[in-house]
Ligand SMILES: O=C(O)C1=C[C@@H](OP(=O)(O)O)[C@@H](O)[C@H](O)C1
């Protein structure tokens with residue numbers, strides 16, 4: 001992807017309100033996991049609603065390279081698994097593209113497969129820290145050789161008789177938790193992960209769905225997860241809900257453009273993913289969830305949203321794990337809200353596809369908004385209509401690109417972005433879908 005030419009875009013305030021009823025693509029976290037667990041199960045897993053974004057396609061390619069059979073069947077995906085410990089050595093380097101989730105979860109799987117493999121990624125992923133998974137995974141007996149600073153490329157020699165890991169996460173990270181659980185699948189005995197704050201529990205839910213024994217108990221503010229190793233994972237069909245992290249973009253656009261009224265159908269509402277919706281409600285957002293239902297083991301609902309004059313908010317640090325990927329677009333909402341907002345405890349944003357704390361501040365400043373970073377907090381001085389008129393550097397980061405295009409729907413002057421190509425990592429069809437709602441996005 002990084003060799004392709006950049007795709008600049010411009011976004012400007014539309015002359016009419018946004019309106020319509022849409023669905024967003026499948027959940028990225030659940031899609032990665034469905035492919036990985038399917039590849040480790042015995043039998044054929046059918047996945048309905050898989051996100052066909054670049055990140056997930058990287059996971060599909062990697063699991064294929066490791067011996068799973070993965071095909072597309074109409075709109076569904078079929079995965080014929082190899083059973084736990086049954087993956088086979090890849091013939092080439094595994095390239096995880098732009099995806100932290102794919103790289104870190106796969107490191108867990110490879111740690112307890114007795115062969116050697118090499119993993120790399122694009123220029124963004126090669127900057128991201130892998131020590132957070134390497135350190136705990138070493139305890140399984142796997143040997144890792146990383147580039148300086150624990151960065152990709154990474155060579156992994158998987159353990160022969162892997163040991164179960166016991167680990168307390170130093171940072172709230174569902175990727176690290178999941179990597180350890182995935183390693184634990186092929187280790188004899190009980191793998192234990194303690195998380196100081198609850199993070200998205202799609203791995204725990206899906207492991208149970210595939211027949212593994214997972215026990216989750218409360219541990220202070222967080223959770224203790226215990227997995228019994230070497231179960232037989234049985235193929236199980238997965239229905240992927242719409243991604244709440246993707247729904248966030250049309251949702252915020254609908255709140256910001258005067259007179260707008262939107263419905264986003266079939267959005268996943270796992271309680272560990274809904275921090276943004278709570279926060280927007282605190283800002284006064286007209287946001288309603290209708291037809292709440294359980295679908296494929298996950299909470300799902302239809303989000304109805306109407307334009308609202310938003311007010312500033314103070315978001316506690318403890319809420320960050322439940323909305324970690326939504327901060328750039330929340331920052332856009334805060335820039336267009338009356339008053340000064342404070343978003344607390346955002347250190348993890350520094351190690352995403354870009355340094356999202358710095359890049360989000362720069363995006364808002366490019367639109368004439370006063371912003372400060374104090375420690376790990378982002379302070380945004382909002383106004384009902386920021387000036388706009390700037391160029392946003394997106395740093396190979398899909399969420400910055402989409403956030404800036406949403407921002408441009410509300411600013412006085414258009415906002416431009418340097419490159420829209422990374423949007424396809426998580427939200428293929430984003431620009432077309434936003435235009436269908438009435439958003440003004442064009443090639444400058
Ligand atoms: O487990 C997952 O699927 C994810 C966990 C989060 O990362 P961290 O675990 O690094 O917080 C999130 O930012 C990412 O988009 C997806």
Ligand SMILES: C=C(OP(=O)(O)O)C(=O)O
Nearest residue numbers: 098099100101102325352
């Ligand atoms: C942080 C993200 O993804 P990943 O870590 O999988 O690259 C994201 O999608 O915002």
